[in-house]
Amino acid sequence: MSKSLYMTRQLKIGKSEQLDFLALQAGAVYSKTVVTFWRIFRKSNHWISSNAMQKLVRDNNLHSQTVQGLVQTFYEALKSWNSLCKTDPHVKPPRRTGKYSSIPFKSSAIKLKGNMLTLSTGRGNQPVCIPWKFELPKYCEISFNGEEYVLNAVYEIVLPEMTSGEGNAGVSIGDVHLAAASAGGTTVIANGRGLRSKREYLEYANAHFRSKMSKCQKHSRRWNRLQKAKKRTLHKLNNQIKDILHKQTNAIVCAMKKEGVQTVGIGDEQNTTGNVDYRAPAGIVRSMVAYKSERAGMRLKFIDGKHLGKICPKCGEQNESNEHVFGCVKCGFEYHCDGICAINIRNLTEYREYVPVIGDMTPPVGIRYYACSPRTSAAEAA
16 A cells, blocks of 8 residues: 655745734634633533534634634644643643634645635635645645744655565664665765754854843843844754755665665664654654655665674674774774664664675765755856
């Protein structure tokens, strides 16, 4: 059976009185949902259902499916709180209201006419019209990022059928380097220098603005200027970090696809059955490589990669060296440590057990980050 994957396109659409009004109405609907639910629960100890809440909460300035989406947003938060209570009794329920809220649009409220995306706001109301050069999305949401409104368009991608094949690859997620992938004949390593530089500068900028703002009175004129400069700087750096992660993981997956890989083994020292922090750089890289490999039609296997970077792929001897260049004390074999881990993960993916490699291995190929693609000039990228 074919699997589905969801992809999101983002487009900045600026600010307007219409969007401000819709965000205000959406906030009123969500707040009314929260207040109504807890008022009924407090008075009658009754957990009102989502369908019943949709009959109570109405708004003529929004599409009926938008109101339904806002109600469902609250009930999804309520469901998450209910499940978290089983492990953490101190977690707080969703009680917070807000003046503004994101504006969801379901498929029935989305139409594409030519190069214009039309988002319905209900009968008799002016729709939101946005120039659009892509295909019709399945779901849309307009949110505010602190400076302007952003349209998030969600698409459902049907993944290609996963056919059987002999190509296997191992991917090791590193700290110094983002990732290393071995497909048998070739080992590629994504350089992480650019990411480290941006993350260090992000921490420095955050500390710099925090130090400046601590000397000002909160919400004073100077404090507000510094707050805006801080948001602008951190937003720019976060976008640059995302760009690095996407381009480097794309290069890893493209290299595996070029080698005809059908099954990808991804090293996970926490073995994916435990608690993996996907917000950390290693967790983000792991999730990106995983979903991009699936999107390319590859199977996924998660391998416990603990200590695999210390096993010699030629003789099987376990070494205790922590250097970036692996050196076997028994056979003298030398290779990049992340490449060693990727090779051993590939062996476990293909043979389900450790099998020493026979013959010589080619040196690893490094993948460097370019703000513009190496094949594209700066003028073309602009």
